[in-house]
Amino acid sequence: MTRNVEGLPAPHERRSLREAAELTLDEVAAAMGVSAATVRHWESGRTNPRGRKHAAYARFLDGLTAPPAAADADAAGPPGRTDPAAPAQPAEPAEPVLVAVAPGAGAGAEGGPIAPEGPAVATDTADTADTPVDDTGGGAAGAVARPAVRPLLGPADAFDTLYDRAAPALALQSYLLSGRRALALEAVDRAFTRAWDQWPEVATDPDPEGWVRAIAYEHALSPWHRFRRAHRRPDPPPADPADRILLDALLALSPVHRRTVLLYDGVGLDLPDTAAETEATTLAAGNRILHAHAELAARIPELADVPVEKQSAALRERLVALRPPFALTPRPAAAVRGGGERRGRQWTRATLGLTAVITAATAYTVATAPTRYDPPPAPGESVTGVPPLSGPQQLTERSRQLQDKLRTDPQAGPARITPKIE
Incomplete structure (x- = not known):
């Protein structure tokens, strides 16, 4: 086995090891605390893990290549391998990512990364130690404990999961993008409403969280919100001065830079995934992050003294520690599903009503039309072929008598036309 990336096997060998151990992408993703799409990228060589994920993934692959005897001798074996006689070992904690924590919440709200699960299954790691292990299986991996998988009840259960x-995390991310509580919660509600309306597409998507996140980010960064009266008044700033400086610095960035740095430093995506979600090339995404x-660093004094290569880690810690001045509590999942279904019924009724009106108008037109x-009668036409009337008009009999009288009686004056009694 060759090592080509800082102690990790070659990409094709990573996949071979997983297939030899008869593990699926979802099982490896659940053990590593990442999404199945991320594991697929690691195996194709598109991306490589970094930080704690890199060390945990290296130990995981070493556990797949170690013989069963070595795994039994090592009590603290790599994640993914368990001894039937020993309790299950806890997974290595992953890098911190941006999670939503309400003010005054306990330490349990500051968990590790949000590992996207597929909407069709849900894992239960508490039953891992009770899972039977077969040490006689073929391949170089030997026995590997698999997380218990339980089927979900239906689409509503998968959506609620x-x-x-x-x-919660998406509400905090939308707040960092917009700086407004109402707009952040509205973006989350709009994204999940669309997800429920198009649930067959979301359920088969390799990264359902990324699908919903893209919709919420687009709504939170829409430039048309500045014309809404409800969003003209700013929300109160965070109580902590450091959080206030960080939020003002984020909102001072351009929307595309704000979205890129939040995905890379806040959510914890690697550079290729960040570029893909922002619809940019890897080089463009890297330049935006720089x-x-x-x-x-020019606006936040805490980052000004940090070396350039450590600014990403320092910024990630500051984003995780930021606390908004109010609780960002989304609506219950059942309310979101009910609102989407109610809106769908209203649109259906409106469509049926409009169709009925058009049908009635068409029927009335058909009934009353001739x-x-x-x-229509043709307009008058000129008659051709008849010679025009020329010369003096033909005299009538009375006109001829008057003319003869005037000729025979040359007397002038009024007496000339006086009638005579003969």
């Missing part, structure tokens, strides 16, 4: 996992870090065509 996704909503409970992603909605420019955003420079602008944030059944035959009556052409």
Whole structure:
């Protein structure tokens, strides 16, 4: 086995080891605390883990290549391998990511990364130690404990699982993008409403959280919100001065830089995934992150003294520790599903009503329209071929008598036309 990336096997060998151990992408993702799409990228060589995920993944692969005897001798074996006689070992904690914590919440709200699960299954790691192990299996991996998988009850159960996992963190991310509580909760509600309306597409998507996150980010960063009266008044700033400085610095960035730095430093996506979600090339996404870090370091005194190569880790810690001045509590999942269904019924009723009106108008027009065509009378036409009347007009009999009288009686004056009694 060759080691080509800082102690990790070659990408094709990573997949071979997983297939030899008869593990699926979802099982490896659940053990590593990442999404199945991330594991697929690691095995294709598109991306490589970093930080704690890199060390945990290296130990996981070493556990797949170690013989069963070595795994039994090592009590603290790599994650993914268990001894039937020994309790299950806890997984290595992953890098911190941006999670939503209400003011005054306990330490349990500051968990590790949000590991996206597929909407079709849910894992239960508490039953891992009781899972039977077969040490006689073929391949170089030997026995590997698999997390117990329980089928979900239906689409509503899968949607509620996704909503409970992603909605709190997505509300905080939308707040950091917009700086407004009402807009952040509205973005989360709009994203999950669309997800429920298009649930067959979301359920088969490799990264359902990314699908919902893209919708929420687009709504939170829409430039049309500035014309809404409800969003003209700013929300109260955070109580902590450091949080206030960080939020003002984030809102001072351009929307594309704000979204890129939040995905890379807040959510914890790697550079290729960040570029894909922002619809940019990897080089463009890297340049945006460098420019955003420079602008944030110029506005945040805590980052000004940090070396450039450590600014990403320092910014990630500051984003995780930021606390808004109010609780960002999304609506219950059942209310979101009910609102989407109610809106769908209203649109259906409106469509049926409009169709009925058009049908009635068409029927009335058909009933009152004439059944035959009556052409209008033709306009007058000029007659040709008749010679025009020329010369003096023909005299009538009375006119001729008057003319003869005037000729025979040359007397002048009025007496000339006086009648005579003969």
